[in-house]
Amino acid sequence: MEGHELDNTKRARLWLLFLNMGMLLSYGAIIFFTEWPVIKYYGFRMIAVLSIFYFIYHFISNYYLAKNPKFILELSFFLTGIPAIFIADYFGGPFGNAILFLYLAVIGAFVYKTIWGISVVAIALVYFSLHGVFGAITFADNVQGFGIAFASLMVMSFAGFFINRHNKTVEQQGQSLKKVADRLTAEKSQDEAVLTAIADGVYAVDKDRNLVLLNKAAQGMVGWSEKDALGIKCKTVMGLKDDKDISVCEKDCPALAVWNTGEAVFRNDTCFMHRKTKQRVQLSSSYAPIKDLDGNMVGAICVFRDVTKDKELERQRNEFVSTASHELRTPITATEGYISIITDSGMCKVDEPTREYLGKAKNTLLGMSSLIKNLLAVTKIEEGRLETTVTNFPIKDLVNEVVEVFARKAKEKGINLEFAQSTEITTAGKKAIGRSLNVRADREMIREVLNNLTENAIKFTEKGGVKISIDYDKEFATVNIQDSGMGMPKDAQKHLFEKFYRVDNTATREVGGTGLGLYITRSIVETFGGRIWVDSEMKKGSNFHFTIPLALDS
């Protein structure tokens, strides 16, 4: 702002100097080159007077220049017009050629600022009127000439005015463009600063899957510089592979998945090789679509983290659990076997109290054995080693078998266990005709799921009962295991299917368990393309639901 004002001050000073020099020179030239009578011409006498006035004005304006240089500059422009009128008047008045300068001054003033344009027009009108009344040629002498002069003045005014308007619009557009450009530049440098500061790797691809962004952390992790990597195919730089060393970029590119679904994708199973060290970097990554202002997909962005160390730790932990479980299994089975021989074979004489204690010992061993079985299942799931034998089978038969197995347990506890088999199997309320009621999964694993959910339902129900039912829709069979037990709070339901999660209350503590059952259950259901969830209310009961895809045959 200050620099701007200083410029105006300088300009105003120069302009004033130019004005006065011009005045003096023209005055001197006229005196020198022309006949004395010329001086008698009132216009030139006025110029002489004005030039003295301008000298005074110069000093006054110098004083105000510091305060409002812009105004002084504009006023000086304006005052320049006055001698122009006198000169024009001398060389032919309103009908002479020099009047063109006045017209040009009108345009110039309008172009500069409307208010100055109006002022110059006002002066010109006053001049025309004075001339028309007192001049050598009056209105009465040349009506047509004055008409043309007025009309020209108007045309020039409009011309100047429109040029001014046009300039303003262009300027405004320029300013708003500049604002947008400034904002974008500011946002860009802000984004860049944020991206650089992020410790996670970030990369983005366009629709052709060319890299358009690779932040500092990502450059370090992949061993590519931004300069080399940008603009080339993402797969050349990232070269993602899955756990089985199969190219993810070729087979199931997450960016493509993001485009197809429009939703974020999370991957925990990818890795890439560092470009220089050739070391394998295991990733945990999330992909999200990039959309333009109209919501069209224009690319995808990925945030990833090096989890090589975590994966290795996890592998070692799983290996330990797996080895320890195997080692424990043998003595537990053997001890259980010996207890059975003592209590059941009739080979040993056992009194009642001893039998009771041995029975308790056997139950504890069975609990341990189930814990070990669960731990082994968890390690298998986590290492992706679940071996499955997928067949088509009627889910209702399996439910029947499970209900038969648990009937005794339920009876012992004094609660009711029923399979609510509908005589007519319906899909979404309509009779299912010609639809397969077989599901496609590993029968024994689904048995595990049913065992687990039914056992839990009985375990956590003190009165009332457990009801199992099946619904069918176009693609899935949904099994519902509903109990009238203790239920669980809403916030517990979110974590229920996580590893080792147990609802924290006295009832759960008394009942005992590991918190692994539902985690295994969820993993199995998801392995076969199903989903599991729960509706539960405290003290009213829980309703577990899981789906399994229907087989295509009938």
Ligand code: ADP
């Ligand atoms: P566990 O039964 O060995 O504790 P699960 O993973 O099978 O492990 O269950 C986790 C927790 O979920 C249980 O500890 C219990 O708090 C809660 N839960 C599971 N099923 C039910 C149910 N039917 N009613 C109430 N709570 C349940």
